[in-house]
Amino acid sequence: MKILKIQTLRGxxxxxxxxxxxxxxxxxxxxxxxxxxxxxxxxxEGLVTTLPSLDDHFxxxxxxxxxxxxxxxxxxxxxIVEHVxxxxxxxxxxxxxxxxxxxxxxxxxxxxxFEYKDERAGRYAARAAVRLCRxxxxxxxxxxxxxxxxxxxxxxxxxxxxxxxxxxxIVLEAESRRIPWSVVPVRSMIQFGYGIYQRRIxxxxxxxxxxxxxxxxxxxxGTKNILGNFGIPVPRGTVITYFDxxxxxxxxxxxYPIVIKPLDGNHGRGITLDIRNWLEAEEAYDAxxxxxxxxxxxxxxxxxxxxxxxxVVGGKVVAVAERVPAHVVGNGxxxxxxxxxxxxxxxxxxxxxxxxxxxxxxxxxxWQLLERKGYTLQTVLHEGEICHLRATANLSTxxxxxxxxxEIHPENLWxxxxxxxxxxxxxxxxxxxxxxxxxxxRENNGVVVEVNAAPGFRMHVSPSVxxxxxxxxxxxxxxxxxxxxxxxxxxxxxGTNGKTTTTRLIAHLFKQTGQVTGYTTTDGTYIGDHLVxxxxxxxxxxxxxxxxxxxxxVAVLETARGGILRSGLAFDRSDxxxxxxxxxxxxxxxxxxxxxxxxxxxSVVAEAVNPNGYAVLxxxxxxxxxxxxxxPAQVAYFSLDPQNPIVKxxxxxxxxxxxxxxxxxxxxxxxxxxxxQEAARCPITFGGRAPFMIANALAATVAAFxxxxxxxxxxxxxxxxxxxxxxxxxxxxxFNLGSYHALVDYAHNAASxxxxxxxxxxxxxxxxxxxxxxxxxxxxxxxxxxxxSVDIFDRIVVKEDDDTRGRPRGDAAHHIKEGxxxxxxxxxxxxxxxxxTAIETTLDQAPAGSLVVILPExxxxxxxxxxxxxxIDETPExxxxxxxx
Numbered sequence: 001m002k003i004l005k006i007q008t009l010r011g012x013x014x015x016x017x018x019x020x021x022x023x024x025x026x027x028x029x030x031x032x033x034x035x036x037x038x039x040x041x042x043x044x045e046g047l048v049t050t051l052p053s054l055d056d057h058f059x060x061x062x063x064x065x066x067x068x069x070x071x072x073x074x075x076x077x078x079x080i081v082e083h084v085x086x087x088x089x090x091x092x093x094x095x096x097x098x099x100x101x102x103x104x105x106x107x108x109x110x111x112x113x114f115e116y117k118d119e120r121a122g123r124y125a126a127r128a129a130v131r132l133c134r135x136x137x138x139x140x141x142x143x144x145x146x147x148x149x150x151x152x153x154x155x156x157x158x159x160x161x162x163x164x165x166x167x168x169x170i171v172l173e174a175e176s177r178r179i180p181w182s183v184v185p186v187r188s189m190i191q192f193g194y195g196i197y198q199r200r201i202x203x204x205x206x207x208x209x210x211x212x213x214x215x216x217x218x219x220x221x222g223t224k225n226i227l228g229n230f231g232i233p234v235p236r237g238t239v240i241t242y243f244d245x246x247x248x249x250x251x252x253x254x255x256y257p258i259v260i261k262p263l264d265g266n267h268g269r270g271i272t273l274d275i276r277n278w279l280e281a282e283e284a285y286d287a288x289x290x291x292x293x294x295x296x297x298x299x300x301x302x303x304x305x306x307x308x309x310x311x312v313v314g315g316k317v318v319a320v321a322e323r324v325p326a327h328v329v330g331n332g333x334x335x336x337x338x339x340x341x342x343x344x345x346x347x348x349x350x351x352x353x354x355x356x357x358x359x360x361x362x363x364x365x366x367w368q369l370l371e372r373k374g375y376t377l378q379t380v381l382h383e384g385e386i387c388h389l390r391a392t393a394n395l396s397t398x399x400x401x402x403x404x405x406x407e408i409h410p411e412n413l414w415x416x417x418x419x420x421x422x423x424x425x426x427x428x429x430x431x432x433x434x435x436x437x438x439x440x441x442r443e444n445n446g447v448v449v450e451v452n453a454a455p456g457f458r459m460h461v462s463p464s465v466x467x468x469x470x471x472x473x474x475x476x477x478x479x480x481x482x483x484x485x486x487x488x489x490x491x492x493x494x495g496t497n498g499k500t501t502t503t504r505l506i507a508h509l510f511k512q513t514g515q516v517t518g519y520t521t522t523d524g525t526y527i528g529d530h531l532v533x534x535x536x537x538x539x540x541x542x543x544x545x546x547x548x549x550x551x552x553x554v555a556v557l558e559t560a561r562g563g564i565l566r567s568g569l570a571f572d573r574s575d576x577x578x579x580x581x582x583x584x585x586x587x588x589x590x591x592x593x594x595x596x597x598x599x600x601x602x603s604v605v606a607e608a609v610n611p612n613g614y615a616v617l618x619x620x621x622x623x624x625x626x627x628x629x630x631x632p633a634q635v636a637y638f639s640l641d642p643q644n645p646i647v648k649x650x651x652x653x654x655x656x657x658x659x660x661x662x663x664x665x666x667x668x669x670x671x672x673x674x675x676x677q678e679a680a681r682c683p684i685t686f687g688g689r690a691p692f693m694i695a696n697a698l699a700a701t702v703a704a705f706x707x708x709x710x711x712x713x714x715x716x717x718x719x720x721x722x723x724x725x726x727x728x729x730x731x732x733x734x735f736n737l738g739s740y741h742a743l744v745d746y747a748h749n750a751a752s753x754x755x756x757x758x759x760x761x762x763x764x765x766x767x768x769x770x771x772x773x774x775x776x777x778x779x780x781x782x783x784x785x786x787x788x789s790v791d792i793f794d795r796i797v798v799k800e801d802d803d804t805r806g807r808p809r810g811d812a813a814h815h816i817k818e819g820x821x822x823x824x825x826x827x828x829x830x831x832x833x834x835x836x837t838a839i840e841t842t843l844d845q846a847p848a849g850s851l852v853v854i855l856p857e858x859x860x861x862x863x864x865x866x867x868x869x870x871x872i873d874e875t876p877e878x879x880x881x882x883x884x885x
Contacts, residue, residue: 001077001130002028004109008119011540011568012608014601015113019098020568023085023122025112026104026591027078027130032137033108038074042140047071047080050132050142053091057083077133078103078110085114085129089121092154104591111591121157128154159351162188166204166457173472179486180572182548192479194571195488195518195552199479203454204427206479213424217453218264220298223423224450230422232415233447237300239263246285247278249299256302260284263296271392272365274302280368287364303447305433307392308404310416311455312428313474317413319460320405320437326360326390326398330381336370337377340389348462349398357464360398365390401459403466404437411440419451426478429455488552489707490571494559494605495580495618496598497752498696499538501723501731502580503558505684505700508721510554512713518546519556522746523729523859527552539563543570564604565590576703577609577633578616580696582623583751599623609633614656614706616699619646636706638698640691642666658702660694665701665718667711676701677715683722689762690732692755693723730859732759735871739848740765742871744862747855748773750784756853757792765849769793770842771816772835772855775805779815786819793853796820796829799838801857809833839865 007024009015015022037043047054048068057067067083082099089096099114116122128150135142162183163171167190174181174192181192189202200207205214216222224234236253240246250258260281261271270291272284288297311319328339340360343349349357362377366389370376373387381387390397408416412432420428434446441447460469480486493503500521507519507526518527520542525533527549533542538560546555547570559569582599592598606615606627612634618624619637625646628635635655639647642661647668651657654670664675665682680688682697697718704714723732730746747756760767771789773782789796798813798820813831820827832838839854839862846852856862 001032001081001134002030003127003130004028006123006126007566008116008123009568011570011572012604013568014565014604015100016098017604017607019115020572021116021119021122022098022113022568023116023126025081025126025130027081027110027112028106029077029108029110032077036074036076037071037080040137043136044068044072046136046140046142047084047133050136050147051084051087054083054087057087059083076101076103076110077137078112081126081129081133082112082114084132085112085122085125088125088128088132088150088154089116091151092121092158094118094121094158105593118158118161120160121154124150124154124157155350163190164203164456165461166455167201169457169461169470169472170201170204170475173470173476177476177480177486178572179476179480180547182544191548192476193486194490194547195555196516196550197484197486197488198548198550199486201475201479204457204475205454206426206475208478209426209453210424213428214453216423217425217428217451220261220263220450221296227419227422227448227451230418232419232422233441235259235300235303235447235449237298239296239298241295241297243282243285246281246299250281253299253301259298259300259302260288261298261300262288262292263298264293272368273392276372283364283368303433303445305435305444305446306437308432308434308437309401309455309459310408310412310430310432311457311460311471312416312420312425312430313471314426314478315417315420316474317408317416318405318474319469319471320403320408321459321463322402322404322437323395323459324400324402324464325388325392326400327386327388328360328381330383330385330387332383333380335378335380336375336387336389339381339387340377357400358396358398360389362389365392395456395459400464403460403463403469405460405467405469407438409438409440412437412446415441415448419448423451425451425453427455427475428452488547489554489576490547490574491554491556491576491578491703491707492559492569492571492574492605492608493557493578493580493699493703494561494564494602495578496583496749497747497755498580498692498699499558499560500746501684501693501728502578502696502700503556504728504731505696505717505721506578506703507554507556508727509700509704509709509714509717510556510707512717513709515553516551517554517556518549518552519558520546521558522560540567540570547571559605561592561598561601562590564601565592569604569608571608573608573610573613574605575610575613576616576707577605577607577613577631578699578703579603579606579618579624579627580699581618581621581751583749595623599626603627603630606631606633614703616703616706618695618699619644619650619657634706636702638695638702640695640698656702656706658698658705660698663688665694665697667702667705674711676711677718682718683720684718684728684732686723686732686734686759690759692758693732729863730856732756733863735866736873737843737846737866737869737871740846740850740852742843742846742852742854742866744854744856744859744866746859749777750781750788753785753788753792757788760792760851760853763851765851766795766847767793768795768797768842768846768850768852770797770799770838770852770854770856772799772801772857773812773816774857775801775803775807775812777812782812782815783819783822786816786821787823788819789816790820790823790827794828796827797838797842798829798831799835800833802835803857836861836865843869 004026009022011020059067079101082101094117096115132142192199221239228234238249240249256276258275270288307323309321344359349359429452431449435444460471507517510517520537522536525537525542538558543557609615611632614636615631615633616636619639637647638658640660642659647657651668656669667674679685685693733744735742
């Protein structure tokens with residue numbers, strides 16, 4: 001077997017609308033192409049021995065053991081790789097189950113699709129699954145050491161995941177509310193929402209967390225002083241900078257026992273508690289200095305009691321946890337070292353913050369605590385004896401948490417909420433030492449030790465003992481109070497032809513409302529009237545640029561097939577999904593070999609519309625009409641034929657549609673009818689002479705109306721949108737060059753040629769075409785373009801793109817000429833392969849009254865060549881009138 005390609009999908013996609021996170025492996029089975037599993041000696045037994053847990057996979061039989069039954073009876077290796085990849089991820093704690101395997105048009109080559117939660121882990125699982133299956137085919141087994149290494153590697157990858165437990169809890173809460181989120185690729189930030197509704201967090205700090213509050217909380221001595229000034233009980237303490245100040249400082253705080261900690265420390269680093277003599281004080285000072293970012297070291301009196309963390313979000317206490325330092329409990333038989341090993345075998349424990357609990361590791365503090373008791377790691381504790389291995393109660397050093405939320409005294413609750421106001425934080429963790437949190441601090445000598453500006457949530461989300469608290473919910477409430485929006489309207493447009501024009505027109509219609517509109521097209525990404533990034537920007541990366549921009553109020557996204565195949569949609573759901581048409585183009589690329597498969601791919605846009613939104617569908621395209629059965633959304637149709645039976649049946653039931661009726665672009669909803677604008681007055685339609693442009697206008701009109709744009713705004717937008725090289729470059733740009741005209745259009749497939757021909761055939765003078773097509777099309781596609789050219793043009797100049805996309809120079813032109821000769825042997829045609837030369841030569845030779853139609857690879861270059869000839873104008877209404885057919 002050989003992996004040809006691995007893709008990572010991150011949104012609604014060709015394989016699933018529901019499952020967004022999918023790995024797609026293009027797998028060549030090679031020598032296993034004709035060998036189902038039942039024909040491979042020992043394979044079933046080896047697979048079951050290696051992964052007995054595969055018995056839990058139901059597969060198509062629908063019962064436990066269903067998948068293994070298929071392996072025993074015979075299934076192809078691609079299908080087995082799918083299940084093994086899922087199981088490897090399951091064995092490291094990822095609950096996954098979705099997968100698909102399909103053979104491509106290349107015999108023996110399969111698309112293996114399976115779910116993932118972590119991208120790196122998913123891609124690793126793909127490679128490991130192929131390696132495992134190949135080993136069993138070749139040897140009958142997979143070495144136990146190799147499987148162990150695979151699982152350790154996967155666990156390590158998950159341990160390096162970018163989301164810690166606190167951030168993950170907030171993200172999961174956002175997902176439960178359908179609030180979109182993404183990782184900001186700097187400083188470990190997470191962004192929620194789209195456009196103007198976006199919010200950001202970093203760990204448990206929000207974009208509203210005050211910088212002054214954070215600075216104050218990080219200054220532990222400053223925090224203590226200000227709280228003391230407000231009557232809050234705080235430890236007696238002082239700050240020193242040099243070692244020779246230590247002795248006086250100890251006396252100043254009242255003598256031993258004391259605490260020494262860095263002035264700017266966190267996570268318990270460099271802190272030593274319950275120091276009782278000078279030798280311990282010296283070692284503790286060195287440890288604090290090592291952990292300090294500056295030279296400041298805090299010396300405090302040590303207060304006995306239990307360590308509590310009180311979490312305050314948005315001015316309210318939402319959780320309280322008692323933190324117990326890392327410890328072991330004796331059984332009368334095991335040594336302390338053995339008890340630590342036993343404790344660390346708890347599956348909840350691991351290294352780092354991603355686990356519920358952290359493993360216990362002995363260090364300097366451990367030796368000191370043991371030495372103080374006269375113990376070593378080899379000491380056997382009595383039955384039930386508790387031996388603390390850390391002085392601090394941080395979970396990051398192996399401590400545990402006990403939920404005390406329901407026990408906090410009302411006065412302590414009030415005190416905590418007051419403290420957060422004093423410091424100036426929206427989210428804070430307050431550390432309190434007291435023997436009993438259910439009694440007021442003043443009654444049992446309790447003190448507030450410090451205030452944390454980025455408190456960890458792990459102890460509250462997954463306490464060792466007691467009830468788990470959903471502390472992420474109040475954070476999301478803080479970011480998005482009930483009723484607040486998190487999304488901007490998203491309009492997604494796809495189809496074989498007309499996408500860019502329709503996208504630009506819809507964006508133009510929304511601009512009439514005064515909203516800042518961001519849109520993506522094949523010629524660039526725009527926000528308002530400004531080009532942000534030039535290029536063919538119809539994939540998820542460009543869509544994300546728009547969705548993540550804080551100035552954008554409406555997103556209008558041209559959505560091409562390539563992006564859907566490569567990554568899926570950039571959004572989980574849209575408000576309007578427009579499907580213009582489906583025709584034979586790009587076939588044979590990305591394992592999309594038939595028009596039916598292309599329709600299925602483009603239907604992703606219709607299926608990803610939310611139920612309250614609209615799927616805008618072409619009622620004249622049967623493949624598009626069929627998408628109405630697959631979308632969960634409401635449906636709106638558009639048609640050039642007001643008597644279209646699909647439209648009539650739909651509107652009679654109260655449905656929404658746009659039709660071309662009596663020369664008008666007309667909206668219909670049930671019995672309500674609105675004549676929006678006369679098509680001939682819309683510049684985009686060339687006086688009503690370009691039917692495919694009228695169709696684009698219908699689609700844009702109904703899409704904008706469905707999303708709440710008023711009819712008057714649509715009317716004005718239709719009147720002011722032109723097919724100019726400034727507004728729609730490469731889309732029916734007509735130039736008056738004095739004695740003749742030139743038309744630039746990015747038609748590059750059969751359907752777009754045919755649509756363009758509806759306009760060009762009406763030109764009264766000679767019609768000359770400069771034609772070509774992208775090199776990654778099939779031979780028969782080029783032949784067809786040649787045949788269509790003969791039907792449209794009186795004279796043809798065949799050129800080629802600069803980028804032949806892997807074809808030998810001249811090959812595409814050869815097949816186009818083959819089509820020309822097949823359709824009309826006596827046709828007038830010439831070959832000039834270089835596109836610039838072909839354009840210049842044809843324009844130089846254009847006779848009076850003619851129309852030169854240029855179908856370029858580079859739209860900007862073609863327009864520049866025409867502009868250099870100083871055209872009189874570029875306004876469709878002033879173009880030379882054409883004869884009506």
